[in-house]
Amino acid sequence: MAGGIYLDHNATTPVDPRVRAAMLPYLEELFGNASSVEHAHGHAAGQAVDQARQQIADAIGARPNEILFTSGCTEANNIALLGAARSHPDKRHIVTSAIEHPAVLEPCRALERDGWRVTVLGVDEAGRVDLAELAASLCDETALVSIMAANNEVGTRQPIAEIGAICAQRDILFHCDAAQIGAYGLLDVERDHVHLASLSAHKAYGPKGIGALYIRSRRPRVRLAPIQFGGGQERGLRPGTLNTPAIVGMGEAMALAARQGRKDAERLSGMVALSTPG
Known part of the structure; x- marks a missing residue:
């Protein structure tokens, strides 16, 4: 918008010119x-x-075989939550937090209507879940814990590595909505003990309408039941013609984030510190 200053990068980011350049051939001759x-x-x-x-x-x-392309984080979250729950019908308990995006809370509510029990954890004054409360909420029937990496409204980052370690100790799947940290190279699924992670391109200077779901393939191998059916693309978990230009754009955006995201995060943190009174 001419003359305006855009500050709502939690909602969406502009497409990086390098991302656009990578996409163009797949919108034209390829x-x-x-x-x-x-x-x-x-x-x-x-x-x-x-x-x-x-x-x-x-x-x-x-x-690379652990990356499943989707239309965005909402679809990735639905595949992760519904797919994990339905592939473990003997475990009908899920744990999440009260400040999750509706793309997590609504699938949880749908599962609750189908007979799953959902524990919704509160957060403290800083917007973080309490690790002791989370650990106490787990039981033999818990199939999945879903906690976001960073909140889309207040920006609070959750202790996902610690949450992942708790889940790993109990052999419980840990899903993380990582949409808000994708631009900054902050997620390492091995270090953070993450079994399922939802990613969004348009929160990381990529195009809208494309996302991905990380599905761990070993130690443990995550099993998901399909919630869509069709031509068998993406291992049958997300059938449909792949959006090649957007996928190329997401790949480039995530590569850029891996190379420069941490420096960007440090630069932005410094700007916040300079603008904070006192």
Whole structure:
């Protein structure tokens, strides 16, 4: 908007010019369907998708086969929560927090209507969950804990590494909505003991309408029941023609975040410190 100053990067970010440049060929001459690998057009698109999958995996310390493309964080959260719950019908308890995005709370409510028990943890005055309260809420029936990495309204970061360690000790899956930290290279799924992580491109200087779900493939291998059905793309968990230009854009955005995100975070923190009275 001409003459305005945009400050709402928690809602969405502008597309980085380098991301736009990476996407353009796949909006023009390289328009093939990534699932149609029998000819050169589709093969080129498939290679671009593979590269983006690798870029995103590298950015969060994962393997490329652990990255599932979605339309955004909302779909990734739904696949993670509904898929994990339905693949463990013997464990009908889920733990989350009161300040999660509706993309987490609404799937939890849907599961509650279907007979799952949901524990919603409160937060302290800083917006953080209490680790002792979280640990006390777990039981033999707990299938999943879902806690966001950072809040989209107040910016509070949760102690996800500590939460992940608690879940790992109890053999409970830990899902993290990481939309708000994707731009800053702050997530390492191995270090943080994360089993499922939802990612969004448009919160990290990438395009809207594309996201990804990290699904751990070993120690433990996470099993998800499909909630959509179709042509079998993305291991049958997210069937449908892949949005190659947006996927390429997300890969480039996450690669940029991995290279410079921490420096950006330090620079922004310094600006906040300078503007804080006293």
